[in-house]
Amino acid sequence: MMFLYFSAEYGKAQYFGKNKPSYRSFDFHLSQTDHFDIYHYLSDSSRIAFIGGLAEQWYHYHHQILADTFDNRSPVLMYRNHADFQQTNAIMGDIGVGTGGVTEGLKRRVVMPFSFSDYQTSHVLGHEMVHAFQYHIIEESSNLNLGAISRVPLWMIEGMAEYLSVGNSDAYTAVWMRDALLSNDFPSLNELGNYSRYSPYRFGQAFWSYIASRYGEQYLRRLFVASAINGYHSAIENQLGLTVDSLSSAWRSTLTSKLITAEDSTYTMIGKRLFSSQNSGKYNLSPSVSPDGKYIVFLSERDIYSLDLFLADAASGEIISKIYTSSHNADIDALEYTETAGSWSPDNRYYAFVAYRKGKSVIIFYDVENGQTDRIIFHPDVDAVSAPAWSPNGNGIAFSAMRMGISNLCFFSFADNSFEFLTQSSYAAMQPAWSPDGRWLWFITDEPAHEQSFFFPGNFNLAKLSIKTGQVEVVSTFPGAKNLNPLPINDREVLFLSNVNGRRDLYVLDGPTGALKRATDYATGIMGITEMSPALNMAQDTLYYSMLKSGVFQIIKAPLEAYCIRPKG
Secondary structure, eight states: OOOOEEEEESOSSOOOOSSOOOOOOOOOEEEEOSSEEEEEOOOOHHHHHHHHHHHHHHHHHHHHHHTOOOSSOEEEEEESSHHHHTTOSSSSSOOOTTEEEEEETTTTEEEEEOOSSHHHHHHHHHHHHHHHHHHHHHHHOTTOOGGGGGGSOHHHHHHHHHHHHHOSOOHHHHHHHHHHHHTTOOOOGGGGGOTTTSOHHHHHHHHHHHHHHHHOTHHHHHHHHHHHHHOHHHHHHHHHSOOHHHHHHHHHHHHHHHHOOTTGGGOOOOSEEEEOTTTSOSBEEEEEEOTTSSEEEEEEOTTSSSOEEEEEETTTOOEEEEEEOGGGOSSOSEEOOSSOOOEEOTTSSEEEEEEEETTEEEEEEEETTTTEEEEEEOOTTOSEEEEEEEOTTSSEEEEEEEETTEEEEEEEETTTTEEEESOOOSSOOEEEEEOTTSSEEEEEESOOOTTOSOOOTTOBEEEEEETTTOOEEEEOSSTTSBEEEEEEOSSSEEEEEEOTTSSBEEEEEETTTOOEEEOOOOSSEEOOSSTTOOOEEEETTEEEEEEEETTEEEEEEEEGGGGTOOSOO
16 A cells, blocks of 8 residues: 555645654553544643544544544544654654644554644644545545545645535635636646645635535545546546536636625735745745834745745845745754744844744744844743744743643743743633733634624634733624734734635724724735734834735735824824
């Protein structure tokens, strides 16, 4: 049999790092459920029970749709964080930062780490479990062996896993589809094999969503098995009675009617393109601007080989230097680029970002003036860190800290090199951002607001922490949506991104009154390489954000007044 594995996508860019690191050994324990052997090194029994229950929920959901049953328990290896996951010897080959999880075919073994929120952990587990079902279906078919999965294109395999783990309605995928349609770059099924151009996850998910809506979810298994037998061309013709070209046309026509409005083809992008494929790479992400507005740090694969961290002139876009490159940095295992961004010191001299170093998730402080690392910090009892946010008075840095798959806000004080947890909750606390006066720390959470009687998993609210009292207030902005990337612009107003309208637009929240205002109306969206990636930053009354347009992530800059936003409140 062939050895194959698939990974849950965090981003299309690949990490070209060193050999797989090995910094520690893991004392795994076994916890069994009806259908799974869960191997872990957790000390929190409630988190063990959570993973077991989640695995069973996904099993029963996939079992109903794919009409398949495991006769023997399947193994699930849970790592406490991504740095540990990268050291696994259960999977051959290197594991990049953009790999959310892996399923190994011979044993149907799912290997994955915890994420910063239960939703993210659940998504990866649900995605990987689809692959376990795919392997089992082929393995149990009398006329197939495991090697037959090579006849199924990657966009069908990964797209099915995304569809079954995310669902039929997904705003992030819809943005990609809308962008391809408006750019007249929507692929036929035959063109989907060009994975450098078309994401097998996003377009594959949209394909299966169309099949399920048009023909019924029973066709997911039918088309998958038929494709494994004779390839997807034959499967589509025999199962649906259509040629591949006819199905491609019908799929495109349906998406156009559902996703595109008359106004979409004429929308105007506000601001100036600072970085795009014309002067940088295809992926220009996570802009972070110095408080004086002079410098900008951003991620890009402009040098082809990997996503690197660049320092540039914020006015002209001229590249000044590389802060980090994976191909020439021996001190860092890898840069964390998927769902975090860096932060500048108030004096504009230092830039803090997250990386993996010797098997630990750390915050690195880079001295922009002399081009060297100033210091590296990590909490010995924290599994992973994300989204550092320098305090306005410069006395410390806040960040999201994960332990046992639960994230809380933590603060590192420069005065005495101490750590203090600012929240102690079972709900996620991510993407912290300070109010300009330093009185509040805004963040996102999966905790429902008081007036929300039902809060669907995967949705996020804005919240604010009072530094003086330690009290947290969860703010109800758009229930049933992902409200992300809070950015306080003055002492009362906060910018944030939301997919409430099925897109990704910029909104303004007036904190004292709760009033909401939509600031952009884009056909595609302000977003990063993943749904949860930060994409928004501001300095000197100028806004910077990453946006998908024509298949390219561009960084746009514009004065706040261009969005009818007052800089001072």
